[in-house]
Amino acid sequence: MIRALLSDDPPKSRLLAALLVLILAGLAAAPFVFPGAAALNTAAKICIFIVLVASYDILLGYTGIVSFAHTMFFGIGGYGVGLSLYFLGPGWPVVALGIVVALVIGVVLALAVGLVSLRVKAIFFAMITLAVASAFMILTTQLSEFTGGEDGRTFRVPELLRPTTRLFEEPFLGTAITGRVLAYYLVFLSAVALFLLALRLVNSCFGRVLQAIRENEMRAEALGYRVVYFRTMASCLSAALAVMAGAMSALWLRYTGPETTLSFAIMLDVLLMVVIGGTGTLYGAVIGATLFILAQNYLQKLMAMAAAATEGIPLLPRLLHPDRWLLLLGVLFVLSIYFFPTGIAGKLAGRGRGPAA
């Protein structure tokens, strides 16, 4: 049963499995175990980024292409749901409409970018996606009458998900079951479902072909698989998953703006998560996203303490300033590409070979 759910690709080692179960249990029980809005927000963010990072891993880890436009699709999902709720008012059909429209736009855009640039080298695709993504971001901030510009749009979600909604009069296990908790479980269950879907995808025949292309493009082509077709398909599917992650994010935040969905900083975050967690295995996405977001939220406090402790030493406090947390993660990123090409998940699974080449 569990094997079937995991598409016959269970975690490769006990330690990894234990860690994953711990994360799953933690996320499942988050509203009851970790009280407070901030903790719940962190948990929801982890769920959303697990989907986003897993979808990015389909491109980077499984197909071996680097895209810098992944946040564009994340943003399309966010804006799709956000703008339809903003203009058409709250309601479930509106949410569905927003998701469908965003999916169509996202996949068509991925197809167009893929057809223009995936015929040639990985480098070409990386540069073109970078350019397209920044143009999309500028366009979004410029069309401010429609998208709200830099400020983004705040909108009302369906009644059931609002913080003021109370499902039961009595608190359950010490936590009041508000619409917020329901929204969290919507995000959590969608994340689980989408993650299992992604797992199914990479373990299908299609996923095997992608891996073959990653390992040896010429050979895959010689065996009769049309590399351009498979790469473009992978890029479209990964875009669709990113759109879904964006929709989840919009429903959770009740807000969509360029900073939270489109910015290049988020693209870098995703890149760091996928590499630190481990490319070429979707479980790496879970570990990477969890670790990174926990670090983002709690490392800064730690660094503030460290900076205070090292006061008086030249430069060191500045390097440990809480705003410089990305520096530490950047160093970790470069080191992990050199020394653990398979990331944490790969190390735990004890596989020697790295997928990145």
Added chain:
Amino acid sequence: MTDQAATRTGAADAIPQARLDLIPLALPVALAGLAFLLIGTPTTWLTLTLAALAMGMMIFVIASGLTLVFGLMDVINFGHGAFIAVGAYLAMTVLGPLAPLVQADSLMLNLAALALAALVATFGAGALGLAFERVVIRPVYGQHLKQILITMGGLIIAEQLLHAIFGGDQKAMALPTAFRGAIVVGDLAFEKFRLLAVAIGLVVFLAMQLTLNRTRIGLLIRAGVENSEMVEALGYRIRRLFVGVFAAGSALAGLGGVLWALYRETFTAAIGSEVMVLVFIVIIIGGLGSVGGCFLGAILVAMMANYTAFLAPKVALASSILLMVAILMWRPQGLYPVAKR
């Protein structure tokens, strides 16, 4: 070369000479002409064209090294933006104590201060380029995916370090007195700094063309871009050549960073990654590895950006993407494709 048929017909001569491909050269002229019709007023058009030339030259100075490095060793440096930022910060550090010179009402003193700042920025970025090549890029030769990721990581670290050293706030960079304002000729206004930028860009382009076409090292670089294995087989150390080109490219990025920071007047460490989008579009349009294509691409992109900023400001950046798509549909390898690829 650019046109294989031309090479073949020329085979009768002692050395087959590739014909200069003139069609791409007509593109900026055509674009300028079209813009002239759309804009209508000649003075506005001239101002915009000068602005575009200045911007194009700055982008060219930044991009030229990147495209050569790719041509030589198949290495693309996503961290190139770091050198732009380093150049800007170094120039700021030099210009700070030189404030009396910068504010003096004398062209010579202003130029001296600026030249010193540019020199320090250029050599600083070049030295950093040497280190970057050694530490970051050398372990991942020939592995594109890792190269992209590693150089991106290098960019993050460099930006954060700059913020840690100089503080994370926005920095201001004042133009020297002699380069503020504009020279007015009748109805026409030429901003002085833009004229300076055009001059510097042209000097860099000419120096580069002379080096590439008239010196032994240039010959080796061009040969390496065409076929690096053959150059190696003939006994030249292509690695050493590559390191030199990489350092020179980083140095030029540093110089470009100074110009760009002065042009923008304020900057943060993100200045590099902001320009890099345009730089990538430029080298793709020009054809990866081609210096001439890069020059032309930079002018085209800058023209497109400046004209659309005036005609339809909301789509200014998207216009460069449209330009890139249009050119790639016409010539999928860029304006001047390099034979190897």
